[in-house]
Amino acid sequence: MKIKSILAVAGVALIMASCSAPKKLREAQVENRRLDSLYRDLQNQLLACENASKSSSSDYEMKIKNLNDQLSNIKTNNNQMVNQLKDLSVISGKQAESINKSLENIGAKDSYIMNLQSAIARKDSLNMALVMNLKGAIGNLDDKDINIKVDKGVVYIDISDKLLFKSGSYDVNEGAKTVLGKVAKVLLNQPDIEFMVEGHTDNVPYKGSGVLLDNWDLSVKRATSVVRILQDQYSIPAAKMTAAGRGEFVPVTSNATVEGKAANRRTRIVILPQLDQFFKLLETPRGK
Template sequence: MKIKMLFPVLLTAAIAVSGCVSNKKYNDLQASYNRLDSNTRELRGKYLLTERNYAVASDRIKSLDDQLASERANNKQLQSALDKCLSSNGQGNINISKLVDEINRSNRYIQELVNAKNKSDSLNMVLTNNLTRSLSAQEAQGVDIQVLKGVVYISLADNMLYKSGSYEISDKAGATLAKIAKIITDYSNYDVLVEGNTDNVPIVQKNIRNNWDLSTLRASSVVQALQNNYQVDPKRLTAGGRGEYNPIADNSTPSGRAQNRRTQIIITPKLDQFMDLIGKAPENQPKQ
């Protein structure tokens, strides 16, 4: 991995500059590297778990769609047979009664399938409603919430969280983070990844080397605020930075760069919580 290759280079550079490295300094660097390597493996594991959960949920919805299409085709055939039966003088009342019973059973099964599919389709709405319930209209303008493939993405503009050109949390960020923490606490068994993103303008700060540093430091600041100020369990939290390399808009315009300067809070349900949410979909389903 690039991280493993980078550590010896950094260590060599440190030796060249200082002439020698104390055992304590070396051990600190080794421990820092070990933590970074462990976090990378953990994040990779969570990514693979999310992919698996999505595949299972997608297969479930596809299976329901297939069953629904098959049952509707069967119902159509039954109705056609009934129509022929009614128009034919040679058919008895018993056959007609059996066909009506089969059509009724088919209609009931179709309704069950429709309800099951609607519950799956309602998952996005359930999650979005829960996530936005605590935000005012003004706060919601700087917050973008999406549910994609069973994963919740809360995207916050940089000016909502940080001091200008810094990774320090601003005073005004407290109210928003408190509400985000409430959402995270509501889903206490979910994993949470805080991911920093920047535009492509190079950072000019003595203590920040580049946009990689800035994005990672910002994510770390949010993680620590959630832990220290809002008592979110740190075992659930992961901080990561993607620098300028995950843009969602064109960096050649001011508005595009503003969109790219964001922090994403990614709430990942495990498979059992995903299926439980489907069970909590709204009772009133749209008729089809």
């Protein structure tokens, strides 16, 4: 009975091993050697039984037959296991099919990513062209008074408070209208562009009188003053523009110094990202 238990355990181990990956081959070969050793031991027991059978009853003959059958099964299973492991691929047929489908999906995603990167590059090129046109139109104006840049795919035009307004006022200076006209000319040449005009202040509380209560109001009025000039004097469609006041709450630097306060007092024109145009750019290479 002990031999049967050992053989049963060995058989289960072999069946489980046959489902393992090829990296289990070495373990199976070790197990094969162990079973061969067991096989020899059983042969010795068989020989002893055969010797004893000459003077034993028919029970010994039955035991010999059982031992022979068990040994034959063990050897057959072991040989099958080794052959299966030698021929076994890294993956099964179903796994291979699944992986192939996954690879196809990955390939499609890679193609989509490449198209996306291409579209982003084209969009960045359009932004850079817009920036160059704006800088070319404005000319050699002091960078402290106007700054044009691209940040995270968005074009910004920052115009200093000193250039546009008197302190505490939202009336645009006459000289500043020339600069706004140059900006408007470039924007008019881009009919699909939409933009937001943002008013910004420093953190000094508004102390004027009249309808304005605080820096919120002042920043909004400055934004609407610029929008009206762009609409009324330079014919930019009102539907292309948005006026917004940000007050003192989105500074570009610290308000701890005079220079910092001056930098924070600004009007910012934000060229709004056109997502529908971006997706059109993305669809173009995909349709090829």
